[in-house]
Amino acid sequence: MSSSQLLKGILEGCLLSIIAERETYGYEMVEKLAAYGFTMVSEGSIYPLLLRMKKEGLVTTTSKTLPSGGPKRKYYQLTAEGRTELADFKVRWAEVSSSVNNILRREQS
Amino acid sequence: MTLSKESQAFLDNLRIYLFASNKKEDEVIELMEELEDHLYEAEQNGKSVEHIIGKSPKAYMKEIEAEVETDGRFWLMFVPLILLNAFAYLIMNKAIEGDRNYSLLALIGNPLVFIVSILLLFGMYRFTAANKLSKKVTITLYILMGLAPTGMFVGILLADLFIETPVLTISPALNIAVIITACFIFIAAALYWKTWISVIVPAVLYIPQVILRYIDIEEESKLIIIMLICIVLSLSMWIWFLRKNKKDS
Numbered sequence: 001m002s003s004s005q006l007l008k009g010i011l012e013g014c015l016l017s018i019i020a021e022r023e024t025y026g027y028e029m030v031e032k033l034a035a036y037g038f039t040m041v042s043e044g045s046i047y048p049l050l051l052r053m054k055k056e057g058l059v060t061t062t063s064k065t066l067p068s069g070g071p072k073r074k075y076y077q078l079t080a081e082g083r084t085e086l087a088d089f090k091v092r093w094a095e096v097s098s099s100v101n102n103i104l105r106r107e108q109s
Numbered sequence: 110m111t112l113s114k115e116s117q118a119f120l121d122n123l124r125i126y127l128f129a130s131n132k133k134e135d136e137v138i139e140l141m142e143e144l145e146d147h148l149y150e151a152e153q154n155g156k157s158v159e160h161i162i163g164k165s166p167k168a169y170m171k172e173i174e175a176e177v178e179t180d181g182r183f184w185l186m187f188v189p190l191i192l193l194n195a196f197a198y199l200i201m202n203k204a205i206e207g208d209r210n211y212s213l214l215a216l217i218g219n220p221l222v223f224i225v226s227i228l229l230l231f232g233m234y235r236f237t238a239a240n241k242l243s244k245k246v247t248i249t250l251y252i253l254m255g256l257a258p259t260g261m262f263v264g265i266l267l268a269d270l271f272i273e274t275p276v277l278t279i280s281p282a283l284n285i286a287v288i289i290t291a292c293f294i295f296i297a298a299a300l301y302w303k304t305w306i307s308v309i310v311p312a313v314l315y316i317p318q319v320i321l322r323y324i325d326i327e328e329e330s331k332l333i334i335i336m337l338i339c340i341v342l343s344l345s346m347w348i349w350f351l352r353k354n355k356k357d358s
Contacts, residue, residue, distance in 0.1 A: 042163035
């Protein structure tokens with residue numbers, strides 16, 4: 001597994017969490033990621049991921065016309081499967097992060 | 110809503126790349142709208158294209174390509190129709206000349222060249238869209254791609270002269286039927302692709318030939334006139350396309 005693939009798995013978990021909060025669209029997701037310091041990937045890389053998540057049935061989309069006019073904007077919502085996947089991710093991440101932290105902390109002591 | 114030149118160029122290239130990769134059109138359109146929306150908002154906030162798609166547009170295009178579904182109709186509908194169309198060109202040419210002999214080599218070779226040409230063309234589109242090439246290289250590629258099918262067709266024509274393969278001969282009545290069938294195929298293709306080009310091209314190729322058959326001039330001058338008409342018409346069509354493309358962009 002390359003480092004970018006590892007990062008993508010994490011990014012997917014983060015996107016699930018952001019969409020779980022409330023329905024949202026691509027640019028807003030990127031802004032939230034950045035606000036929490038997740039800037040390791042280029043912004044556009046969320047779209048291939050979102051496509052896959054949609055295909056896997058983790059999210060659904062609806063197009064909405066903006067009140068200000070202009071093109072339609074695609075909003076993402078979490079499905080039941082998406083919620084299950086998010087719960088799974090949380091468990092996996094807790095395991096991974098705590099074990100990695102433990103290993104790294106060992107160096108200091 | 111206007112995008113910077115770089116963003117627009119990237120979107121255009123991505124569209125070409127995905128089109129040449131036989132991706133489902135509605136999925137591509139949906140994704141393009143989403144990306145356009147994103148690029149617009151990002152530019153409003155002073156971000157560069159690179160910030161969004163990363164350092165390599167090619168890598169990003171490949172990432173997208175992997176997730177957008179391929180249109181299965183390409184090999185089930187598109188290619189058979191191309192084959193049929195290729196066949197129509199082949200038989201039309203001969204039928205007008207009253208040549209009722211078909212060699213196995215030409216029957217197989219010509220449609221094959223058509224398919225190879227399409228694959229080459231798609232390959233070139235993907236290549237030029239994904240890689241930052243200089244104008245010189247791009248134009249050279251386009252010229253080569255323009256010449257390649259002609260070269261291959263001529264190759265088959267020559268090979269047919271020197272290599273003997275079984276020959277199929279049809280009756281004059283069947284010959285008329287062949288012409289009518291070919292016309293139907295051209296029209297069907299135009300309706301399917303919703304473009305007049307698949308009627309215009311055969312018209313440009315064959316109508317002068319038909320007319321000249323009824324004009325009493327020498328065989329040699331006939332050939333020259335046909336060639337000239339073909340060159341002039343195809344050049345003017347090419348210029349018309351270039352102009353149209355310029356206007357669109």
